[in-house]
Amino acid sequence: MENLVYLDYAATTPVEPAVAQAMAAALLPGGAFGNPSSNHPFGRDALAIVESARAQLAGLLGAAPRDLIWTSGATESDNMAITGGARHRRHLGKHLISMPVEHKAVTDTFAALEKEGFEVSWLRPERDGLLDLQKLDDAFREDTQLVSIMLVNNETGVIQDIEEIGRRCRDRDILFHVDAAQAVGKVPIDLSTLPVDLMSLTAHKFYGPKGVGALYIADRPGCQIDPILFGGGHERRLRPGTSAVHQLLGIGLAAEIAAGRMADDLQHIHGLRKRLWDGVSDLPGISINGPHAGGFPGILNLSAEGVDGESLMLALQPVCVASGSACNAKSGESSYVLRALGLDDHLAQSAIRFSIGRHSTQDEIDIAIERFRKAVTTLRALAPTEKKTA
Amino acid sequence: MVAVADPYNALTKMLFADPTHAGELQNDHARSASADASESAAGAKIALAAGINDGKLQEFRFRVFGCPHLIAAAEWLCKEYEGRPLANLADFRAADCMGPLAIPVEKTGRILLLEDAIRLLLEPLAAD
Numbered sequence: 258m259e260n261l262v263y264l265d266y267a268a269t270t271p272v273e274p275a276v277a278q279a280m281a282a283a284l285l286p287g288g289a290f291g292n293p294s295s296n297h298p299f300g301r302d303a304l305a306i307v308e309s310a311r312a313q314l315a316g317l318l319g320a321a322p323r324d325l326i327w328t329s330g331a332t333e334s335d336n337m338a339i340t341g342g343a344r345h346r347r348h349l350g351k352h353l354i355s356m357p358v359e360h361k362a363v364t365d366t367f368a369a370l371e372k373e374g375f376e377v378s379w380l381r382p383e384r385d386g387l388l389d390l391q392k393l394d395d396a397f398r399e400d401t402q403l404v405s406i407m408l409v410n411n412e413t414g415v416i417q418d419i420e421e422i423g424r425r426c427r428d429r430d431i432l433f434h435v436d437a438a439q440a441v442g443k444v445p446i447d448l449s450t451l452p453v454d455l456m457s458l459t460a461h462k463f464y465g466p467k468g469v470g471a472l473y474i475a476d477r478p479g480c481q482i483d484p485i486l487f488g489g490g491h492e493r494r495l496r497p498g499t500s501a502v503h504q505l506l507g508i509g510l511a512a513e514i515a516a517g518r519m520a521d522d523l524q525h526i527h528g529l530r531k532r533l534w535d536g537v538s539d540l541p542g543i544s545i546n547g548p549h550a551g552g553f554p555g556i557l558n559l560s561a562e563g564v565d566g567e568s569l570m571l572a573l574q575p576v577c578v579a580s581g582s583a584c585n586a587k588s589g590e591s592s593y594v595l596r597a598l599g600l601d602d603h604l605a606q607s608a609i610r611f612s613i614g615r616h617s618t619q620d621e622i623d624i625a626i627e628r629f630r631k632a633v634t635t636l637r638a639l640a641p642t643e644k645k646t647a
Numbered sequence: 648m649v650a651v652a653d654p655y656n657a658l659t660k661m662l663f664a665d666p667t668h669a670g671e672l673q674n675d676h677a678r679s680a681s682a683d684a685s686e687s688a689a690g691a692k693i694a695l696a697a698g699i700n701d702g703k704l705q706e707f708r709f710r711v712f713g714c715p716h717l718i719a720a721a722e723w724l725c726k727e728y729e730g731r732p733l734a735n736l737a738d739f740r741a742a743d744c745m746g747p748l749a750i751p752v753e754k755t756g757r758i759l760l761l762e763d764a765i766r767l768l769l770e771p772l773a774a775d
Contacts, residue, residue: 567714603690640712641694
């Protein structure tokens with residue numbers, strides 16, 4: 258792996274060494290391996306870790322610790338929030354609102370609810386990826402019960418106006434869920450002021466372990482969800498199962514580190530993104546999918562006219578990036594997110610997502626620039642004449 | 648630990664990285680022909696050009712817009728048949744290269760573009 262360049266931080270991040278060490282120690286005899294539900298010193302030690310982690314994550318989010326429910330990650334949190342929220346309010350109405358550019362964990366959950374008799378309005382984004390708030394206003398109905406809009410888009414880095422969307426939902430007493438998997442630990446979030454009812458997150462996107470996440474549930478009247486799992490009284494009876502103490506230790510510590518480093522991390526990746534774009538933007542037929550400015554700087558999604566995306570991926574090696582999102586990379590289909598932004602199939606198919614992280618370096622960005630330029634030029638030269646653009 | 652296979656085998660990667668038969672015919676020949684074929688689903692395109700002397704496929708070139716497997720397959724085809732009698736080209740089947748290049752079966756339709764292009768390439772030559 259030593260010669261590879263990792264620029265796929267939106268897919269996942271490496272665990273911070275201090276986090277990994279603390280987790281490993283917790284697993285071993287002498288560590289906090291007890292069951293937090295046990296009423297003896299081993300259990301109490303474990304419970305202390307679980308609750309400390311909750312406080313650490315709450316500190317990152319500006320939330321109260323009691324408002325966080327541990328889950329296995331953002332996919333489970335999305336399922337729990339959307340399904341549990343919709344079912345809890347089904348006697349009030351069955352209309353739900355979301356966008357087709359959401360992660361599959363959200364769109365597939367809504368699709369499952371449609372089979373239960375719910376009706377979903379899908380709001381298409383504008384060409385820049387943002388939601389036109391007038392479209393949202395027009396979509397609200399008397400029976401609308403839940404809206405789900407992500408904070409940072411995993412493919413394009415678009416940041417939605419969560420505050421304004423949340424305000425509109427709250428004015429109508431509609432549950433507002435936010436998938437913040439790509440945002441937590443990377444951009445400032447203050448749930449003490451944001452009008453958000455439910456927020457999903459996962460640790461592995463901010464240098465914590467895989468397999469652990471959380472769902473934030475605002476402590477306000479009417480903000481309740483039905484459980485979708487059953488089997489015990491853990492996590493306010495919403496998420497039964499023995500707590501994975503070492504995982505929770507990991508997410509808590511990763512959250513604390515992220516809170517302390519966020520400003521530096523943002524400045525670092527902002528500079529590297531600029532360097533990357535400056536290094537390739539003079540190539541003809543290259544376009545950014547998503548915002549040129551104002552989005553999350555860790556993601557730079559590019560399309561190259563006249564280039565096949567799969568070939569571009571291979572030609573870029575040793576630079577490891579994503580074509581579309583990591584979750585649908587194996588399907589061979591072009592990104593449904595980019596298609597929703599209005600890109601034609603060929604341009605969407607050529608898209609490459611560079612995602613930059615805490616450990617990315619200038620040297621790595623320079624290698625990516627050199628490989629990208631060479632790959633695009635070579636593949637265009639290889640194409641039948643009418644496809645060549647440079 | 649369970650091994651997870653690279654989607655491209657070593658031969659595919661080698662031919663993809665160094666497609667020496669990519670481009671146009673570089674020399675004059677007694678006869679020449681070209682043909683192209685495309686697939687609308689993935690937008691793949693292939694163009695073949697053949698330079699023929701004394702019934703022999705003296706020079707065989709390609710251009711491709713498509714995935715690494717299609718590029719490698721086109722290079723494999725040209726490398727395999729260049730220098731051989733033109734008549735042999737009619738015997739080519741996509742399956743001939745899919746094995747050596749470990750091309751997944753779901754890409755069969757794309758690799759069949761090579762057969763389409765060869766058929767179109769040979770048609771006018773047969774009429775001569």
